[in-house]
Amino acid sequence: MQSAVYAAVGQLVGQGHRETMTIPQVAEVAGVNPTSVYRRWGTMEVLLEEVAVAALTQGEPLPDHGDLARELDEWARIIADDIGRPKRRAYLRAMVSAREGLVEECPCWAIRREQADEMIGRARERTEATPSVRQVLDHIIAPLYHHAVFGLAVDGEYAADLVADVLRLATVDAEASAASR
Amino acid sequence: MQSAVYAAVGQLVGQGHRETMTIPQVAEVAGVNPTSVYRRWGTMEVLLEEVAVAALTQGEPLPDHGDLARELDEWARIIADDIGRPKRRAYLRAMVSAREGLVEECPCWAIRREQADEMIGRARERTEATPSVRQVLDHIIAPLYHHAVFGLAVDGEYAADLVADVLRLATVDAEASAASR
Known part of the structure; x- marks a missing residue:
């Protein structure tokens, strides 16, 4: 069924x-x-979300290159390519328009948090300077999804700009933390 | 009429x-x-956008305090309060669900760009370290609107976190530019 x-x-x-x-x-x-x-x-809302999440996670392995900068860049480009497609935009719009008020948790958001958490966790073990999971979600994922549902262009170049900003944030935060030691 | x-x-x-x-x-x-x-x-799309923009811009003067950090913080909190309201969420959702494909320009986005441009222009005249207009839109405005339409919490605390990140980005960019001189 x-x-x-x-x-x-x-x-x-x-x-x-x-x-x-x-x-x-x-x-x-x-x-x-x-x-x-x-x-x-x-409800239609639950069904739409499940379909959207299924469309989202298919055939999309998490990048793993021993280098967070490269991984975030590849990950963000994959997501941008994915949600920039007309069918995925339509799914995401259907999903948000089926919502009322606040949601406990957004499935797309939850999946991206898990993925960010895994990549950042691996980078910390390698003692790389890392942004927080919150920063990755707020400054890479949210703008990409914002652009997809509002109908603005979502492409690899846009994704790369977002990732570059977050990586600079990670560096300045690491320097600030080293300076205060 | x-x-x-x-x-x-x-x-x-x-x-x-x-x-x-x-x-x-x-x-x-x-x-x-x-x-x-x-x-x-x-079309319904044009009408919905116009109503949403009208609801958006009413009674919302642009902060002007001679200090970009304070202005961005106040501005982002006003927007968060505004678009976090159930009626505004409903408008924004109606707006995006009425859209098909890409839009030439999003009225909300255009208004926020003008406002960011004005505040950043004033700060540059005062020779403050400033983020770019793109960074303000991508890292403050987009996440706020993302949260509003996807049904995640949008409040002053969330807005303040976004602004703090963007201000740190402005500082590191200014330092990098000074170091390369």
Whole structure:
């Protein structure tokens, strides 16, 4: 059922129904019982988020080169390429427009935090100067996703500028910390 | 007509119709002729953006204290307070969900660029170390709007963290530029 429902969501999003689609419509397109969809996902919001996250994480291994600067740059470019695609923009817009008020946790955000945490953890073991996970999320991930949903250009060059800023922040923070020792 | 249409958009957004409302519906709620609305705004996207921008710029003078650090901090806190409100989140979400593909220019982004440009220009005349306008947009504005539309917390503390990072970037860039002279 899952792949039929995912495909149905993708089809409806592609046909421009991302803002209006309902679980009964998704079920009809998928050829499954609406009750099963309600039982499995509960709401359109949960379903849309799951599909978006699935689209996001497919075939995207975390860079691992023994050098945080290179890893962050590659990671940010992969994400920029991914979320800059029209289909991914449409998914992300569908996701935010399905939201009301605040969310406990955003799945995209949670995945990016885990990935940033892993790369930064490895870099710390190598005693490299590192930005904080918060800085990577706020200054690389948030601007990339902002550009994707607001319809501004998201490309490798933009990603590289963001990464360069965060790496300079890491250096100045490391120097400040060394100076205060 | 403008205020009746703005109020109708606000009412429909408030009633949860932000994702589905159409120009004929807005016209009906506003008690005006749909043809007039089409003639004046053309599409729901244009209308939603105009309303969002109007909601944004009301009663928000640009801080002017002769000190960029203080100005950016106050400015970012005002924006965080503003876009963190449920009504403003709803407007911003309505705005992005009405978009397709890329936009030429985002009105929110254009306004923030003008404001950043003005504050940074004044600071340069005072020979303060300044970040670039791009850095202010990418590392303060984009994360704030990202948090607003994705449903993450947006508050003064978050804004202050972003501003502190950007100010540290300005300092390190100024030092690097002085060292290369």
